[in-house]
Amino acid sequence: xxxxxxxxxxxxxxxxxxxxxxxxxxxxxxxxxxxxxxxxxxxxxxxxxxxxxxxxxxxxxxxxxxxxxxxxxxxxxxxxxxxxxxxxxxxxxxxxxxxxxxxxxxxxxxxxxxxxxxxxxxxxxxxxxxxxxxxxxxxxxxxxxxxxxxxxxxxxxxxxxxxxxxxxxxxxxxxxxxxxxxxxxxxxxxxxxxxxxxxxxxxxxxxxxxxxxxxxxxxxxxxxxxxxxxxxxxxxxxxxxxxxxxxxxxxxxxxxxxxxxxxxxxxxxxxxxxxxxxxxxxxxxxxxxxxxxxxxxxxxxxxxxxxxxxxx
Amino acid sequence: xxxxxxxxxxxxxxxxxxxxxxxxxxxxxxxxxxxxxxxxxxxxxxxxxxxxxxxxxxxxxxxxxxxxxxxxxxxxxxxxxxxxxxxxxxxxxxxxxxxxxxxxxxxxxxxxxxxxxxxxxxxxxxxxxxxxxxxxxxxxxxxxxxxxxxxxxxxxxxxxxxxxxxxxxxxxxxxxxxxxxxxxxxxxxxxxxxxxxxxxxxxxxxxxxxxxxxxxxxxxxxxxxxxxxxxxxxxxxxxxxxxxxxxxxxxxxxxxxxxxxxxxxxxxxxxxxxxxxxxxxxxxxxxxxxxxxxxxxxxxxxxxxxxxxxxxxxxxxxxxxxxxxxxxx
Numbered sequence: 001x002x003x004x005x006x007x008x009x010x011x012x013x014x015x016x017x018x019x020x021x022x023x024x025x026x027x028x029x030x031x032x033x034x035x036x037x038x039x040x041x042x043x044x045x046x047x048x049x050x051x052x053x054x055x056x057x058x059x060x061x062x063x064x065x066x067x068x069x070x071x072x073x074x075x076x077x078x079x080x081x082x083x084x085x086x087x088x089x090x091x092x093x094x095x096x097x098x099x100x101x102x103x104x105x106x107x108x109x110x111x112x113x114x115x116x117x118x119x120x121x122x123x124x125x126x127x128x129x130x131x132x133x134x135x136x137x138x139x140x141x142x143x144x145x146x147x148x149x150x151x152x153x154x155x156x157x158x159x160x161x162x163x164x165x166x167x168x169x170x171x172x173x174x175x176x177x178x179x180x181x182x183x184x185x186x187x188x189x190x191x192x193x194x195x196x197x198x199x200x201x202x203x204x205x206x207x208x209x210x211x212x213x214x215x216x217x218x219x220x221x222x223x224x225x226x227x228x229x230x231x232x233x234x235x236x237x238x239x240x241x242x243x244x245x246x247x248x249x250x251x252x253x254x255x256x257x258x259x260x261x262x263x264x265x266x267x268x269x270x271x272x273x274x275x276x277x278x279x280x281x282x283x284x285x286x287x288x289x290x291x292x293x294x295x296x297x298x299x300x301x302x303x304x305x306x307x308x309x310x311x312x
Numbered sequence: 313x314x315x316x317x318x319x320x321x322x323x324x325x326x327x328x329x330x331x332x333x334x335x336x337x338x339x340x341x342x343x344x345x346x347x348x349x350x351x352x353x354x355x356x357x358x359x360x361x362x363x364x365x366x367x368x369x370x371x372x373x374x375x376x377x378x379x380x381x382x383x384x385x386x387x388x389x390x391x392x393x394x395x396x397x398x399x400x401x402x403x404x405x406x407x408x409x410x411x412x413x414x415x416x417x418x419x420x421x422x423x424x425x426x427x428x429x430x431x432x433x434x435x436x437x438x439x440x441x442x443x444x445x446x447x448x449x450x451x452x453x454x455x456x457x458x459x460x461x462x463x464x465x466x467x468x469x470x471x472x473x474x475x476x477x478x479x480x481x482x483x484x485x486x487x488x489x490x491x492x493x494x495x496x497x498x499x500x501x502x503x504x505x506x507x508x509x510x511x512x513x514x515x516x517x518x519x520x521x522x523x524x525x526x527x528x529x530x531x532x533x534x535x536x537x538x539x540x541x542x543x544x545x546x547x548x549x550x551x552x553x554x555x556x557x558x559x560x561x562x563x564x565x566x567x568x569x570x571x572x573x574x575x576x577x578x579x580x581x582x583x584x585x586x587x588x589x590x591x592x593x594x595x596x597x598x599x600x601x602x603x604x605x606x607x608x609x610x611x612x613x614x615x616x617x618x619x620x621x622x623x624x625x626x627x628x629x630x631x632x633x634x635x636x637x638x639x640x641x
Contacts (some may be wrong), residue, residue: 011473015420016473017480018474022403022486023482026486027486103634137625139624141621141624141625142621143568145572145614146617146618149595149604149614150614153605153608157605193513235493247477247575249481250481251481254481254485254576255579258580259579269482269485270485270580273485273486273582277349284482285482285486288482292364292478293477
């Protein structure tokens with residue numbers, strides 16, 4: 001178990017290193033650079049050269065990369081070219097915003113989707129389970145891009161919820177919650193459907209197993225068997241999918257952030273890419289891969305806890 | 313079972329509409345009606361105000377407010393439809409003044425319905441090609457890894473694990489931004505297809521490897537080998553065909569992911585140029601919130617996407633075994 005965790009950690013560190021390096025180099029190799037975008041079309045070549053020299057963009061790629069790397073191991077990821085603030089500060093802010101969205105969505109989806117799945121999986125017949133299944137299939141066909149468009153449309157039409165940004169000026173906690181309804185809803189709805197379907201299938205497979213029938217035969221109430229014994233045995237698919245869900249949440253929250261103007265990591269990276277803000281791009285990619293690596297690690301551990309055979 | 317049929321029917325219908333776009337669409341993708349910016353859909357009537365039945369006709373839109381772009385039907389001048397003329401199924405008989413706008417017009421005064429049909433060609437074509445590409449890459453890599461085993465297997469599995477845990481959308485963004493922002497549509501098409509195929513392939517690689525590894529030890533593979541079949545022949549003629557069922561399921565899972573990925577990239581302006589019609593570039597037109605709150609027909613590409621993905625999910629319902637619900641994008 002110990003070595004298993006160590007191995008996963010090394011892999012995660014390598015992942016973060018590779019992703020951030022690659023994106024720095026990619027962003028640097030891309031045609032056009034920050035100076036061109038920042039100074040506009042009527043800049044003189046001298047002014048442009050001067051700006052590049054000041055920002056260190058005129059050095060060869062290899063030198064720039066080695067320099068960046070030697071500072072990155074000391075957790076200094078450089079400064080944003082656009083506004084001079086340290087990259088790590090900008091990223092910490094927006095990563096926290098993305099994490100708020102993703103964590104709330106994951107929590108809500110587990111809280112709602114899991115019980116629904118146990119419910120619909122344990123009852124093959126009936127109107128309500130069938131309705132749950134149909135609703136899931138419906139929502140499953142709506143990735144966050146679509147749910148956020150439809151929810152924003154709904155919110156704009158009814159005026160019930162704010163549709164853009166994270167807070168109004170001078171707004172408190174309640175204001176934040178109101179602003180979260182649309183983006184969190186957009187991320188959560190497809191996830192609920194996914195969890196419901198997975199848990200439903202797992203449950204319906206488990207309740208036919210001999211140990212469940214044996215427990216029932218000994219007179220343990222059906223509800224208790226279902227929600228204690230069968231649920232425990234049916235957690236495996238969900239546990240193993242959690243890590244991938246972090247990935248889908250990241251991609252999904254990108255679309256949601258762009259549409260609902262939520263100031264998260266996705267928006268930051270998009271703006272950085274457009275401005276060719278190379279250090280910021282590398283930082284964003286690194287942050288995204290930290291999220292993912294943490295997610296996979298977390299889900300692998302959860303899987304080992306649920307099913308010890310998985311650490312083999 | 314009937315749900316699967318319904319899903320299949322929707323898919324066939326979509327495919328036909330996409331292929332027949334040039335006949336079904338009343339207009340081309342860049343025909344602009346300057347007086348009809350954001351005009352609502354024109355309803356087709358068969359009964360006029362006097363209560364008489366007549367051949368299908370439409371009422372032309374009359375602009376009531378230029379500022380708020382509000383329109384009113386001019387009920388005094390019904391315009392009959394023309395059928396099967398000039399290579400189009402249906403068109404208004406006075407196209408310049410009162411065009412047939414089944415799903416309204418966008419902010420440039422272009423026909424949303426026509427753009428939706430032509431956009432399907434780009435969006436669905438790209439997704440299909442990328443999915444087939446991912447299947448080819450994954451099938452080949454997984455087949456080789458599973459067949460050879462040992463160090464090759466380890467190395468390839470590490471590589472696919474690595475691609476698997478990459479933040480897919482961010483990678484696509486970074487790779488796409490490596491190219492100039494404005495690119496000809498053909499280049500964008502090839503570029504996106506390539507990026508999607510690579511990002512989508514590791515799931516296939518893993519699945520194919522697992523299948524090939526078990527199939528390799530079965531009697532029929534041993535029989536083929538002892539009859540003198542070479543490695544390539546055993547792999548391509550005997551082992552890979554065993555992955556057919558898996559591949560079909562994967563195809564229906566990758567397609568929705570790619571459709572949405574194209575739409576997302578085009579929506580943020582890193583996909584197709586906005587002169588082209590794809591479902592993503594059409595949504596971009598709706599990207600200002602005040603626009604699509606007032607002109608909901610601009611969301612029709614989103615509705616189309618939902619219908620296609622829903623149909624794919626319906627056809628998949630029985631075939632899926634648990635884990636495969638969500639794909640990277």
